[in-house]
Structure formats: C-alpha cells, structure tokens
Amino acid sequence: MRRGHGKGLTVLTADEVTVDADTPEIPVGIDGESVTMPTPVRCTIQPRALRVAVPRERPGVPTPKPSLDWPLLWQLASFRARAGSEPLPAQPGQEHSRAR
Numbered sequence: 001m002r003r004g005h006g007k008g009l010t011v012l013t014a015d016e017v018t019v020d021a022d023t024p025e026i027p028v029g030i031d032g033e034s035v036t037m038p039t040p041v042r043c044t045i046q047p048r049a050l051r052v053a054v055p056r057e058r059p060g061v062p063t064p065k066p067s068l069d070w071p072l073l074w075q076l077a078s079f080r081a082r083a084g085s086e087p088l089p090a091q092p093g094q095e096h097s098r099a100r
Helices: 070-078
Strands: 016-019 025-030 033-038 041-044
Touching: none
Parallel strands: none
Antiparallel strands: 016 041, 025 033
C-alpha cells in the first residue's frame, strides 16, 4: 500500500488486537467468509496454532533423492580400489582397459 508513504495508513505489530464498536455486533471476515460477531472482538496470534496434515503422495511433491552409498563414494573418490576389495563393475557404455 504505497510502501508506507500513504496518508492515513498506520502499520503496527502486536500479538493481540481488540476491536470495539458502538454496536453489539460487527461483521468480521474469517478465512474469507463473512460472519457476525459480538463486540468487542479479540484477535490473537498463537505460534504453531495451525497444523496441516497432507498426504505424502500428493501431486506436486518432488520424488526424494536416493540415499548415498558412502563406501562406494569413498572408493570412487580415492581413485583406487581398497586392498582386498573387488574391482567396481563396469557401467553400461564404459569399457575398462587393462595394461598388458
């Protein structure tokens, strides 16, 4: 709203707000719906008050990355096979050459 430069607009921060009026009830918007509430209307902020449970297999959730095989990664990073270990299997499309 004009980045705080507008006249008549005051921005405040609070954990609780009480709205009072000269009438016994006032219209209030709650989650996009209009309801009538008795005055005074007290609004509070409660951290972690809303919990939402969603299905694990819902649309739009990226597939989890596979877990790392740390011993294999260490072996690949060392550029040599460990003593007593078998050589790594050839990957499709790769050929291993041996010195003769």
